[in-house]
Amino acid sequence: MTGIREALGLLWSASDDAKMVQQGKTWSTWGEVRSLAEKVDAELTRVGCSEGARIGVVLGNRVESVASLIAILGKGRTIITLNPMQPPARVTADVVASLPQVVLAPKSMWDENDFEVTLAEAGIVGFAVDGLDVVQRAGGPEVTIEAPKDVSDPVAVEMFTSGTTGPPKRIPLTWRQLEAALDAVHSHTGKGGGQREPLTGRVSLVSLAMVHIGGLWGVIQALAEARPIVLLPRFTVEGWVEAVYEHQLRVAGLPPAAMRSVLSAEVPKEKLSSLRAVTAGTTFVSPDLADEFTERYGIPVMIMYGATEFGGAVAGWTKPLIGEWWTRKRGSVGRPFPGVKMRAVDENGEVLPIGTTGRLEVCSSQTGTGTNQWVRTSDLAHLDEDNFLYIDGRADDAIIRGGFKVQPETVCNALRAHASVLDASVYGRADERLGQVPVAVIELAEGAAPVDEAELKEFVRNQLTGYEVPVTIHTVDALPRSVSLKVDRRRLLEMVAELESTRV
Known part of the structure; x- marks a missing residue:
């Protein structure tokens, strides 16, 4: 399988006229995205950010974020995600706490005086990235903050967990984890990038925020598979439905809250007639909700289970599994992906019998420790005799x-x-x-x-x-x-x- 970094390099063989990122009715071509990515890369190189450098990005759902992602990951650098939906003071505090060597942010963020002054005082080099412009706003001619050296398992992304049940924590996702996650998705779905001409084929719809693992992973997977991207600034029923209808998508993601919104809006069935399935898994998905959606539109809901710490999903349903098992396994989040092992244990770490609820442990190359160690999650779960996973709650909730x-x-x-x-x-x-x-x-x-x-x-x-x-x-x-x-x-x-x- 082509690695993510190698796949990003293959984008340079695409035609400059190829449509790459759509926002609203406007498409940005590969030539435009490439030009911006090259400018960002040139500035990062100029100030001394080579492979392994840590680059903070105020990661809104915009074309500039996609170009920055290509420039950072394409050269083996590390991206530090910064949430643009937070107040500027919290973004500033997050930057100082994570201390990247360089920060890329929209001009509007740099116009916040405290943001620019605080970063300059911390010795962080900063650039405003808007449209095709990359303008230095903070720091000197080269970076002064040291990046980690001689790391045996280099980090690709540092990002926050969702923090829905407590204070968010920043976790590292290594290149190994991202490669394993991509491989797991392709093994689970039986699909990959293939030998298509870059930026052809069906588009990838990204409706979740890129600062969240769901949105970021959607962009990374699309880039690795060299697919055009439809990037919604934020989820709206109208925007999601129009993207599905315009591009006749076969599969699209739809979190449970968004699924309920689509049902409440009484979207006409013909608008979604191209869909063969929707995926859902950012939080608990009620089987009643899944059944209601399927009954209304005739579209199966492929529930997934994953976490930021795994770089994405590690278990889920497929259409064949739904056809064979759904009525008997309703309420399950599916089966572990190929190569993923799971078990339930008690508080002492003793493995519990099949069907008994306990703390879920996962063994996979997608975890931070690799394939030979079990990682204990905060989820309470059980597996049945057919290896279907059921999430029964959270231990820390x-x-x-x-x-x-x-x-x-x-x-x-x-x-x-x-x-x-x-x-x-x-x-x-x-x-x-x-x-x-x-x-x-x-x-x-x-x-x-x-x-x-x-x-x-x-x-x-x-x-x-x-x-x-x-x-x-x-x-x-x-x-x-x-x-x-x-x-x-x-x-x-x-x-x-x-x-x-x-x-x-």
Whole structure:
């Protein structure tokens, strides 16, 4: 298989007139993207950033980010992802904490005085990258911050996990992990780049933010397979549907929250008639939601399981698996990819019998430790006799109420079963007597009348044990979501605090 870095080099054999990145109705050609990538590479080389250099990029969904990615990864450098959706002060703090040698950012970010001054004081070289212009804004004629030397397993990407259940942490993804992830996807789907002329064939639709592993991986895979890219600045139902319809896509990604939005918008079936499947896996995917989507559009939902730490998915469904197993394995996230081993263990690390829930451990070349070691995740899971994986919750999300363990996802599923509830999130609140108690926040379905808290509690009592019933259920206009469309726990707590202070 062609390696990612080698594949990026093959792009130079494409025609300069070849369409490469579409945003809205506008296409950027390979010649335009190449010209910008070469300018970025020339500036990085000029200031002394060779292979292994660490380059921070304020990674918005824009053509400039794609060109920067080519310039950085194409020469074996490391990309440090910086989130453009954060306030400038938080982006600045993130830069200082991660300390890249160079930062690439839009001019609008450099126009924030504190950003430019702080980076200059930290000794970081900085460039504004907009359109075809690359202009130095900070630092001297060469980098002064040292990059790691003699690394046996070089890092390709440093990025944050989603941080939906706690403070995000920055993790390294090595070249080995990315190559293994690409190989695993091709082995799972039976597809690869083939021998097509570069930038021909079906387009790749990237609707998730590039600063999240789902969006970044979508771009990297498209570049490695030399496919044109349709890049949405952010997910919208209209933008996603139009891209699917215009390019007659056969497969497209659709996170569960976005899937619900498509259903609620009552998108005409003919608009999605080209799709043979959608993939979903940034967070829990309800089998009821998957069945509703399939029933409405006749399109199977290929649920995937993965994590930032693995560089993407490590288990999932395929269309043949759905055809043979879905009715019997409904609720599973599919089977481990070829070459991936999984098991459930107890807190002492003892392997649990088939069908028993425990902490999920993964052994794969996609993990940070390589193929010969087991990596323990934060997920509670079990595997059945046919090697299908079921995610039963998260170990670090468990609420201990008076000695009884409550899994938030179990409570969420009970709430989602109510006709008026579109989605729900549950977290543990400190309690002097019981240690923790569950609190729920719900988002109503479109057009649904407000539902009384007492009615909801009575509804879920028929599905839950007494200690699992939330002590409080708040209703909000919309659950706050991160760039990966997961519920953002920190913002949710801020909303609840505001609601409760208003009540007081």
